[in-house]
Amino acid sequence: MENKNQLSDSVNTAIIDIQSERLITSAQIWLEVKDVMSKDVITVGSEETVVSAAKTMSENNVSCAVVMDGGSLTGILTEKDLLTMIAGKDKNFAEIKVAQIMSSPADSIGPDLSVLDASGIMDTKHIRRLPILEGGQLVGIVTQTDLARALTSYGIWKDVTEIMSSDIAAIQTKATVAEAVEIMKSRNISCIVALEGNEVQGIITERDVLKGIVALKKDPAHIKVETVMSSPVITIPTSYSVFSARKIMDKRRVRRLVAMDDEQLCGIVTQTDIFRAVKQKLLEEEEKNSRLLERSKSNIYTLDLDGRITYVNPAFMGLLDVSGPEELIGRPFLPERFFDNPEKKAQLLRELKKGRVEVKELALKTSRGRKIYVTLFSTFTKNIHDEINGTQGILYNVTDHKLAEESTTRAYRKLKKTYDELEETQLQLIQNEKLASIGQLAAGVAHEMNTPVGFVASNFQALEGYVKKIRDLLAMYDKIFGQIETLGKTELRNKTKEIGQFRDDMKIDFILEDIQGLFDDSREGLDRVTNIVQNLRDFSRIDQPGSRDEYNINKGIETTLIVAKNEIKYDTDVKIDFSEVPLIFCHSGQINQVFLNILLNAAQAIKTQERNGNETITIRTYSSEDKVICEIADDGPGIPPETLSKIFDPFFTTKPAGKGTGLGLSVSYDIVVNKHNGELFAESTVGEGTKFTIKLPIGTKENDEQEIMSDGKKNVTICE
Ligand SMILES: Nc1ncnc2c1ncn2[C@@H]1O[C@H](COP(=O)(O)OP(=O)(O)O)[C@@H](O)[C@H]1O
Numbered sequence: 038m039e040n041k042n043q044l045s046d047s048v049n050t051a052i053i054d055i056q057s058e059r060l061i062t063s064a065q066i067w068l069e070v071k072d073v074m075s076k077d078v079i080t081v082g083s084e085e086t087v088v089s090a091a092k093t094m095s096e097n098n099v100s101c102a103v104v105m106d107g108g109s110l111t112g113i114l115t116e117k118d119l120l121t122m123i124a125g126k127d128k129n130f131a132e133i134k135v136a137q138i139m140s141s142p143a144d145s146i147g148p149d150l151s152v153l154d155a156s157g158i159m160d161t162k163h164i165r166r167l168p169i170l171e172g173g174q175l176v177g178i179v180t181q182t183d184l185a186r187a188l189t190s191y192g193i194w195k196d197v198t199e200i201m202s203s204d205i206a207a208i209q210t211k212a213t214v215a216e217a218v219e220i221m222k223s224r225n226i227s228c229i230v231a232l233e234g235n236e237v238q239g240i241i242t243e244r245d246v247l248k249g250i251v252a253l254k255k256d257p258a259h260i261k262v263e264t265v266m267s268s269p270v271i272t273i274p275t276s277y278s279v280f281s282a283r284k285i286m287d288k289r290r291v292r293r294l295v296a297m298d299d300e301q302l303c304g305i306v307t308q309t310d311i312f313r314a315v316k317q318k319l320l321e322e323e324e325k326n327s328r329l330l331e332r333s334k335s336n337i338y339t340l341d342l343d344g345r346i347t348y349v350n351p352a353f354m355g356l357l358d359v360s361g362p363e364e365l366i367g368r369p370f371l372p373e374r375f376f377d378n379p380e381k382k383a384q385l386l387r388e389l390k391k392g393r394v395e396v397k398e399l400a401l402k403t404s405r406g407r408k409i410y411v412t413l414f415s416t417f418t419k420n421i422h423d424e425i426n427g428t429q430g431i432l433y434n435v436t437d438h439k440l441a442e443e444s445t446t447r448a449y450r451k452l453k454k455t456y457d458e459l460e461e462t463q464l465q466l467i468q469n470e471k472l473a474s475i476g477q478l479a480a481g482v483a484h485e486m487n488t489p490v491g492f493v494a495s496n497f498q499a500l501e502g503y504v505k506k507i508r509d510l511l512a513m514y515d516k517i518f519g520q521i522e523t524l525g526k527t528e529l530r531n532k533t534k535e536i537g538q539f540r541d542d543m544k545i546d547f548i549l550e551d552i553q554g555l556f557d558d559s560r561e562g563l564d565r566v567t568n569i570v571q572n573l574r575d576f577s578r579i580d581q582p583g584s585r586d587e588y589n590i591n592k593g594i595e596t597t598l599i600v601a602k603n604e605i606k607y608d609t610d611v612k613i614d615f616s617e618v619p620l621i622f623c624h625s626g627q628i629n630q631v632f633l634n635i636l637l638n639a640a641q642a643i644k645t646q647e648r649n650g651n652e653t654i655t656i657r658t659y660s661s662e663d664k665v666i667c668e669i670a671d672d673g674p675g676i677p678p679e680t681l682s683k684i685f686d687p688f689f690t691t692k693p694a695g696k697g698t699g700l701g702l703s704v705s706y707d708i709v710v711n712k713h714n715g716e717l718f719a720e721s722t723v724g725e726g727t728k729f730t731i732k733l734p735i736g737t738k739e740n741d742e743q744e745i746m747s748d749g750k751k752n753v754t755i756c757e
């Protein structure tokens with residue numbers, strides 16, 4: 038239940054806000070007297086005769102004249118005053134002066150009064166027009182007609198029956214004007230329907246009396262109603278709306294209409310009726326609107342043409358932390374203590390003069406010193422003549438949003454800094470891993486070279502011994518050659534026998550045969566060393582950024598195996614299952630690094646098991662339409678699922694400190710996925726082993742350019 042109430046409360050508030058925002062685009066609510074008044078005022082002097090005043094009035098077809106003497110307002114002369122004069126005892130009015138019958142002192146108002154307040158004054162004082170003074174100067178006059186005209190455009194209207202008076206005074210056309218005036222006076226009405234029998238013939242109004250009697254200096258007692266009445270009567274059906282009735286009055290310049298249905302007199306609609314009804318309606322509207330404005334959560338204000346504040350609602354005051362409207366009303370928008378940036382303020386006021394504007398992000402300070410950010414939305418207000426008479430607007434408080442944005446930016450900067458630092462550290466660690474890798478590489482190479490270099494060296498030792506023996510033999514031959522002239526036959530035979538014995542002893546035939554073997558063997562050893570050096574050069578090929586070379590992954594794996602051999606347990610069975618695969622374009626040194634990292638991991642994983650033989654690493658290559666694929670599988674301990682998801686994370690390692698950096702796989706991932714647009718993933722079953730799959734697009738030499746563009750400096754890998 039509680040929730041339901043809260044909900045309906047917030048729905049109501051939302052509706053109020055929507056309504057008040059719509060309201061601010063409708064102009065009438067802000068109408069002032071100066072927006073609706075007539076500027077052409079008919080004036081007469083107080084020393085003039087009533088006859089000449091009545092003439093002026095009827096010539097100009099107005100119902101009142103403002104009485105001015107020496108530039109200041111002394112009174113007002115209305116049709117009613119003239120009527121009262123005729124109804125009075127003194128029938129000889131020709132010599133009467135305006136001063137004697139005018140209403141004085143006359144009420145007047147200022148031009149800034151609201152239309153509603155003006156109509157309030159008219160209503161309570163029972164007057165139909167108010168002169169408007171500004172600084173003592175007569176600037177206009179506002180009549181019920183003006184107000185009614187202004188206000189009827191405001192609402193959609195009901196039928197005239199709802200506002201007309203059906204209590205109609207009637208008089209026969211043959212009766213005298215004096216009798217008619219008497220009725221008007223006693224019933225305090227301004228018109229009477231003139232009948233002949235039961236038929237409506239015309240209508241006699243205050244104005245008819247003014248025109249037909251006073252202006253012509255006639256005696257009302259001797260003039261018949263039919264002579265001065267207005268005829269034919271302007272009638273309307275009762276189904277007419279108030280709005281249409283008002284328009285007809287305006288067009289025909291009359292103040293009342295007779296409402297008739299089927300020739301039947303139903304009532305009279307006067308301008309006063311319309312005026313009262315409109316005013317009532319407007320009052321209700323005004324009250325509703327101001328209730329809306331007062332309750333609205335939107336921060337609403339209005340300004341006059343000079344940019345001075347004319348209205349602020351409570352929400353607006355709350356926004357700026359002010360306690361009452363007097364702190365703002367009449368001051369320039371926005372007062373310095375809220376907005377002390379004269380340059381921006383001038384710019385803002387220029388903007389506001391443009392009409393419908395949205396000004397983003399003004400930084401303001403409330404009277405409690407709170408900093409707030411607002412977005413301002415403003416439109417023009419217009420008077421009834423469609424002339425701009427100010428602006429109205431809403432300030433949206435965007436402080437929270439703005440602060441959130443600022444703190445996000447700050448957080449981002451901090452994060453970025455941390456990230457940069459991390460990247461720097463990572464580069465250093467990669468460098469370390471690179472060094473470690475070089476160490477591993479050196480160990481592998483040393484091991485590989487040890488055997489051929491070892492047996493070449495022992496071959497050398499053997500050859501050295503053989504050469505010494507051959508040299509001894511040669512020395513014996515030389516000695517015999519030197520004595521050959523002096524030796525006898527028998528002696529020569531003995532010596533030759535001696536040499537033969539020596540040859541047999543030293544097994545010269547075996548030696549000669551073995552020498553050939555030693556040479557062949559040594560040559561093979563030297564070839565192996567040459568081969569290793571060549572491989573090593575291939576492996577550690579320095580990748581020039583921007584250049585990719587043709588690469589055969591089968592060859593790359595073979596080379597890497599040589600380098601990794603030292604780490605792979607001697608009795609591990611490395612099964613090679615190569616298919617013929619197309620050449621790919623890649624950074625060969627980087628790809629070799631990937632194979633090495635994965636092979637070393639496999640070798641290290643197997644070693645943790647302390648098995649006795651029959652360990653296997655299987656390396657398989659094959660190709661698809663546009664990729665070459667390599668699978669490296671081991672039958673090691675496998676990786677549990679919760680670990681498997683982390684192995685490509687930088688610094689993730691399960692190996693003891695000093696042994697693992699946790700970078701091998703993350704670097705490999707970067708090389709394969711980011712640098713070569715390939716795929717790298719692992720599948721594993723605990724207790725059975727792990728398989729890594731590397732997929733590399735065949736690629737072209739060119740696609741490297743893009744990579745450089747997007748990848749910039751990040752070309753650091755372990756083996757560069
Ligand atoms: N073949 C494998 N068998 C079991 N675990 C493996 C295998 N390859 C990688 N791992 C796991 O992945 C982790 C991360 O590997 P790597 O990024 O190369 O870092 P390091 O080898 O320095 O630990 C290893 O610590 C290990 O736990």
Ligand SMILES: [Mg+2]
Nearest residue numbers: 634638701702
């Ligand atoms: Mg590793």
